[in-house]
Amino acid sequence: MDRPTAFALVDCNNFYASCERAFDPSLRGRPVVVLSNNDGCIIARSDEAKALGIEMGTPYYQVKGKLKAHGVVVFSSNYALYGDLSNRVMGTLAYAAPAVETYSIDEAFLGLDCTQADPQFARSVQRLVGQWTHIPVSIGIAPTKTLSKVANRFAKRRKRCRGVFRLPEEELDAWLDRVEVRDIWGIGPAYTRLLHKNRVYTAKQLRELDDRWVRRHMTIVGLRTVWELRGISCIPLDRAKAAKANIMCSRSFGEPVTEKADLREAVATFASRVAEKLRAQQSVAGALYVFVTTKRFGPGPHYRNHATVTLPVPTAYTPTLVREALRGLDGIWKAGIRYKKAGVMVQDVTPAAQVQGDLFASAGQAQDASLMAVMDAVNATYGRGTLALASTGTKRKDWHRKEGHRSPRYTTRWDELAEVRA
DNA sequence: TCTGGGGTCCTAGGACCC
């Protein structure tokens, strides 16, 4: 179904909170919130928690007392659980509908033909997901993806819709008049400011804007949004999820890190996690990026420093990625700084199949190695030059051209500690 | 004291080549 006649956006309600609830029915009807990494801030709220006026993204410490006073059940996040339940929801959707695009951990677009573009069908999907996964979902139906997002908002907010809403094409103007521009998919804070400055406040006004003006000030992306609001589908259903072009693993630290050994351990962990993700999508990376930052809030100075390391050979081999990440870290680490966050990102990611030789096979061998074993290997080889790697033989077309950019062997770049605007 | 962790796409401008 390349050209569906309509789209449905299926969105899990309060997903993380619903996941916790799916496993503990006694939580039904009670306010639930889920916290981010390090229990830093609130990233999910059940309806009951929302009703108490608890805002998304609020730092936990600011509302701790309030949560306690209202008997709110608080969870640290459990991404393994959420990922698992997400897979079950998506699996159910794939069973129920012919064309599914998994858009995020808690959202999917369905491509609908003319027999399915009605609330009846959506209701049956909603029921099935509820029965099979215990996750409540809302479904918005409309002629384009952007409008299905709008429809989904109404599905969620209008109680009598019970989570299903089809945007009536005949009355589009009247409905879009009630949608603020900031609530449109694709319109963020910067475009909201720009549009307000030009006295555009609603989706209806946005879709009446002149194409040339939109193109000039909001790029082609903004123009697509405007056309989609007019009911012209510009963003197709994308059923195959593409391999990631960048893969990152980063964390904020609960306590500031000042010891180099601690930072090395963290960066080694991030690099090995990245290597796992890389292998999971059958890819190898050509470069990696390491960064460290101080805290972002409160009085300065705030610093961010980073290094890019071009790998001699694209690889997904854990010890190599860990070693190179540590090499990058060594270039940017400075004593006497309280680091609050660090991360590793691999770039220039290509399918492993494009690189001949046994690079990928050898990567697999490291897959089950414990982090300690990896660290041992790293420590054994670190600073002694290269770890023995498979041949560089390759038939990749653009490889030889790119090869020119890869000399000398390590094109490591690191910047002086840069002050970040507070 | 305490503030998430991922990603994508587009554009402008400079380097370089012919």
Added chain:
DNA sequence: TCTGGGGTCCTAGGACCC
């Protein structure tokens, strides 16, 4: 002496998403 233009690749930065 005068003085080109088209094309590609790369990078940084800005916008957005969940």
